[in-house]
Ligand SMILES: Cc1cc2nc3c(=O)[nH]c(=O)nc-3n(C[C@H](O)[C@H](O)[C@H](O)COP(=O)(O)O)c2cc1C
Ligand code: SF4
C-alpha cells in the first residue's frame with residue numbers, strides 16, 4: 001500500500017495504482033481531466049497530456065519533487081508522494097496550454113456535431129480554455145470516411161487519443177485500423193479503406209472522446225439532450241446486453257453502452273467491461289427488443305444534466321496571454 | 337592537440353578493410369576482453385573511464401550498463417544508435433565510413449560486457465551506402481572468427497545485424513528506435529519501463545550511440561584510468577565534433593574534451609577561423625536542438641571565464657547564458673546570418689519530424705513554424721514574439737519524449753539572445769529580403 005496526497009487529500013492505495021486512479025478514488029475536483037486514458041484499455045494514456053500534474057514530493061524515501069509535470073494516467077504513486085492538481089497555478093497554466101494545443105486544429109463545429117453535449121473536449125474547453133483563439137492560420141482538414149457500414153470517421157475532429165486503435169487491437173479480432181502518417185498530419189485510418197467489420201467495432205464510437213467517430217445510424221437524427229437515456233437489457237448471445245437506450249417518446253434513437261462519470265463504459269455485475277456488440281448497438285432499435293430497467297443516471301459533467309455551462313468566474317485567473325516572460329525592447333526603453 | 341583515440345588510424349590507406357585494420361592493432365580489445373577479463377571487469381573499466389554517452393544526453397555509460405536488468409533465462413540486447421539525424425551532426429557517419437571495423441570491434445567488446453548474444457546496429461535510411469560498408473565489415477569479422485559461435489574458442493557467441501531505418505529523426509529516440517527495430521511504427525514509448533528493464537522485444541536492452549561504442553575499444557585496450565586522464569573534470573576522453581557553417585575548415589575533429597572554444601574556432605588545427613574574414617556572430621554548439629549562443633557568450637561564460645568544449649563548461653550559466661555539448665554538432669554563423677531564418681529552418685525540421693503522439697509537440701511545432709514563416713513573409717507583429725515565447729514554454733517539459741524540448745529550446749534561445757533581430761524584421765520588413773543582412777546595414781553590434 002502507498003499513501004498519496006493529492007491537493008491536500010490523503011488516500012491509501014495499492015502499489016502500482018496510478019496518480020489518476022488514486023485521484024478518481026478521492027473523486028471531485030482533485031481528478032485531473034483525461035482525454036486519452038481509458039481504464040478499460042491496456043496501454044492507453046500518456047498521449048494527450050491533459051492529465052498532467054505536479055509532483056511536489058516524489059516519495060517518503062526520495063522526497064525530491066519531480067522536475068517536470070507528469071502524466072498522472074501513466075505515473076504510479078509512491079509511498080508518501082505529494083501531488084498538486086487544482087492547487088498549482090503553474091500547472092493549471094500548463095494544462096490550459098495543452099487544451100489550447102488540442103483546440104488549434106479542431107474545427108469547433110459543435111453546432112453541427114453529433115457529439116456536442118457529450119463531448120469531453122467541449123467540457124475540457126469550457127473548464128480550461130480561452131473564449132477566443134490565438135491561432136490565426138487555416139486549420140487542418142481531412143475527408144470524411146466511412147469505416148464500414150455503421151461508423152463515420154470525421155478525422156478533422158480527431159485529437160489522436162489512440163483509444164479507438166486500442167479497441168481495434170484489444171477487443172476486436174484482428175486490428176484493421178491504426179495510424180497513418182506522422183506529426184500533425186497523422187490520421188486514424190483503415191488500412192487501404194478496409195472496412196471495420198467486426199462484432200465489437202461499434203465500441204470505438206463509445207470510446208471516442210470527440211465527434212470523430214460517430215454512429216451512422218444516429219447521425220443528425222437528434223441532439224443528445226433531446227433524447228432521454230434509459231437503462232435497458234436483453235439476453236444477448238454475444239455481449240452482456242446491458243445498454244443505454246436513447247429515446248424520444250417510444251422511439252429508440254440510438255443504443256450505447258452504459259457509461260460512468262468519466263464517460264467510460266460501466267462494468268457489468270461480474271466485473272468485466274460492459275462493451276456491447278454491434279447487433280445490440282445498431283440493429284435493435286425497437287422497444288420490444290429490450291427490457292427497460294429505468295432512467296439512466298446522468299453525471300454532473302453532462303450538458304444533459306442542465307445548467308452545467310453557467311459562465312462562472314474561473315477558479316484561476318486565465319493565465320494565457322497574461323504572461324509576459326521577456327520584456328519587449330520598447331518596454332525596456334520606456335523604463336529607462 | 338592531444339592523442340587521437342578514435343580517428344588515430346584515419347589516415348592509413350585501406351583501413352576500411354579487415355586486413356589493414358587488424359595489422360594496425362584492430363580487434364585487440366576483443367581478444368583482451370574475451371580471453372582475460374570477466375564481463376564485470378569490462379563494465380568496471382568503462383565506469384572508471386568516466387565515458388559519457390555521445391548521443392546527446394551525456395549519461396555516464398558505465399552507470400547505464402550497470403543498470404541493465406539481468407533476469408536469468410532472458411535475452412539481453414545491445415543496440416547501436418546510428419540514426420544520426422540531428423541537423424549539424426555527421427560524426428557517426430564519418431567514423432563508420434572511414435573505420436567501420438572500429439564500430440564492429442566496439443560492438444563485440446560491449447556486447448560481451450553486457451552478456452548480449454544478439455546485437456543490432458540501427459542506421460538511418462539515408463546512410464544506405466554506409467550500411468553496405470558495415471555489412472561488408474561484419475562479413476569479414478564473421479569470416480575471421482570475431483563473430484558467430486564460440487568467439488576465440490570461448491563460451492561467448494554473438495550475432496550482429498545491421499538494420500536500416502526509413503529515415504525518421506524520431507527513430508533516433510531510443511524507444512522509438514526499438515519500436516522501429518521491432519517492425520512497428522516509430523513512436524517513442526511512454527516511460528517507465530525503461531529499456532534497461534524492458535527494451536527490445538520486452539527484454540533488457542542497452543542503446544548506445546556509435547561514438548560511445550567505439551570509445552569502448554581504447555578504454556578496454558588502455559584501461560579506464562588511462563582514458564580518464566584525458567579531458568577535464570567529469571568530461572573525460574576525446575569527443576568527435578562535426579564542425580560546420582561559416583568556418584574555413586569544416587569537418588569532423590577529434591578533440592580532447594576541455595579545449596577552449598576560442599581555440600577550437602580560430603586555431604588552424606581545427607576550424608581555422610571565420611570564412612572570408614567576416615565577423616563571428618553566433619554558434620549552435622551541440623546540434624540544432626541546443627540553445628544558440630551569441631559570440632561573446634560562447635567564447636566566455638557570463639562570469640567571464642573562457643568557455644571550454646566540455647559538458648560542464650558549455651552548460652555553465654544554464655540556459656540563460658549557456659548551452660549544451662549535445663551531440664557535438666558545432667554550427668558556426670558569421671555576421672551575415674539571419675537568426676530568424678535559421679530558426680525557421682530548424683523549427684520546420686522539428687515540425688516535420690514530430691511523431692504526432694502527444695498534443696504539445698504535434699500541434700505546437702507546426703504553430704511555431706507558421707508564426708516564423710509569417711514573420712519572414714513580412715507580416716509579423718510584435719505580439720508574435722511573445723506568442724512564440726509562450727508556445728515554446730508550453731511545449732517544453734510537457735511531452736512524452738525530448739523532441740518537444742528540442743523544438744522549444746532553439747526558439748527560446750533565439751528570442752532570448754536575438755530579440756532585436758525579430759523586432760527589426762517586424763518593424764522593417766524590407767530588411768528581410770536584403771541579402772546583406774541588416775546587422776551590417778545598421779552598423780549594429782552583433783549581440
Ligand atoms: C528526438 C531524438 C532523436 C535522437 N537521435 C539520436 C541519434 O540520432 N543518435 C543518437 O545516438 N542518439 C539520439 N538520441 C538520443 C537517444 O535517445 C539515446 O539517448 C542515445 O542513443 C543513448 O546513447 P548514448 O548514451 O551512447 O549517448 C535522440 C534522442 C531524441 C529525443
Ligand atoms: S514529443 Fe513529439 S516526437 Fe516525442 S512523442 Fe511527443 S509528439 Fe512524438
Ligand code: FES
Pocket residue numbers: 033034035036037045046047048049050051052071072073074
Ligand atoms: S489522459 Fe493522461 S495523457 Fe491523456
